[in-house]
Amino acid sequence: MATYPVAEINLAALQHNFERVKQLAPNSKVMSVIKADAYGHGAIQVAQALHASDAFAVARVSEGLRLRAAGIQQPIVILEGVRALDDLHAAANNVLSLVFHHAFQLELLTSVQLNKPLSFCWLMLETGMHRLGLSCEQIEQALAVLKTSSNIEGNIGLMSHFANSDLIGDSRNQQQLDLLMESANQYGLATSMANSAAILSIEESHGEWIRPGIMLYGSSPFDDQSPQDLALKPVMLLRSELIAMHALNIGDSVGYGGNWTADKTGQVGIVSIGYGDGYSRHLSNVGSVVIHQQKVAILGRVSMDMIAIDLSNVTEVAIGDEVILWGNDLLTVDDMAQKANTISYELLCQLNERVTRDYHHGQS
Missing domain, CATH: 2.40.37.10 (Lyase, Ornithine Decarboxylase; Chain A, domain 1)
Incomplete structure (x- = not known):
């Protein structure tokens, strides 16, 4: 039976790009971003190939559940967090780590008693993207909710997301990073902000956790630099x-x-x-x-x-x-x-x- 068209996925090239990530940020843990079916490459197969990842990140609970059903054991972070109680229960029962970016999610957390507590949660700080995130003023209250909830155990981290990291030297990148670090230092939290572009160009943003996405798949986040310029290989x-x-x-x-x-x-x-x-x-x-x-x-x-x-x-x-x-x-x-x-x-x-x-x- 004819099978065309075919997308050949070179797992050796994928692993090469992962090692490139590690080379650029040797002191950071790697949260490999495999949302949207690993950018079309197949999330399960990519996760299996990137078994050296410290964690994986996806957008939605359904994506995390699919990975767990396939036997993926690493921590899985849900970047959009939960939208409803059934999401919250599913996340807890399947050991998914949640990002809390809005007050309604904290209200969901305090409205029920989960069968299993959530481990290693993240707070999303709004630093300039104006998409998801709690304000600097809301972080203290959110931390209090998480630290006193019987539904939470383990560490709490602080993350944000660059709006312009693909624009090297843009002053807004430093402004966003300064806001993140101010709150992280104030509350003693591990940080995660560096996406592919920041891993490649903003070393001071690497922090405890980095989140490589497009560079894993051998594509450049910059308009004026090719994958070859960045020592990346197409997957x-x-x-x-x-x-x-x-x-x-x-x-x-x-x-x-x-x-x-x-x-x-x-x-x-x-x-x-x-x-x-x-x-x-x-x-x-x-x-x-x-x-x-x-x-x-x-x-x-x-x-x-x-x-x-x-x-x-x-x-x-x-x-x-x-x-x-x-x-x-x-x-x-x-x-x-x-x-x-x-x-x-x-x-x-x-x-x-x-x-x-x-x-x-x-x-x-």
Whole structure:
């Protein structure tokens, strides 16, 4: 049975990137971020490969429960915390660590007696992102609630999140870090603030815990630095195959809307991937693919199941030939994100279950 498209996941490259994280922050514990199914790479398989992680972080309780059901034993931190009592009970019963970022979550905690106490909880401090977090003034009261609750045992940490860490030298980064450290020092709390960009560029933010995300998967958090510049290796190679070829005459239009028209004779190839697989429609008429070690253009619109590519200058091509969408030296996911006017995170996370994941321990 045909399985294309395929996302090859190189676990050796993943482990290389993890070691790069450790090299950059040797004195910090690593909370590997594997939310959104490990940015499309498969959370369970990534967690198994990153068994040296001190903890994992996901966004929602359901993600943590899936990891526990798969036998993942490391601490699992729920970055969004809980939204309802059933979340709270599930977190406690499955030994998930919670982040408390709002007063309503503390009210939930004090409204029930849990079967098991929660261990190692985090408070999220609002330092400038204006998304999730308690104010500096609310932290003291929140700490009092956690420290006196019979539903809590173990340590309490303080975390925040940079809004502009991908902008190296932005003064707001230091302002946010100063706010975190002021509260952490006041209350004697371990800290976690450094995401991938901060791990790479703001050494003083590393603290007790770092939270690498996109860099684990071999993508750069910076617009002006490539993964190679940062000594990162791509983890995902997205590939499909050529399923049809046709000659093009001058004036022939390709695809829905006919918004690409041939100005010379040539050849078009049809590749089995589309937005139904999570491949971005924003790559219509601007994206590229690699076939026979040549980079060629996408012609016309990305449709649900297929894209059209320009084969006019590719020789000895045949149906069934491999087509690389991203992930090799000629074409990175970062390259494609720039073409689509988005970020690599989005392109990776959009890939759905129609794309087969193939895991291997290739060369790192």
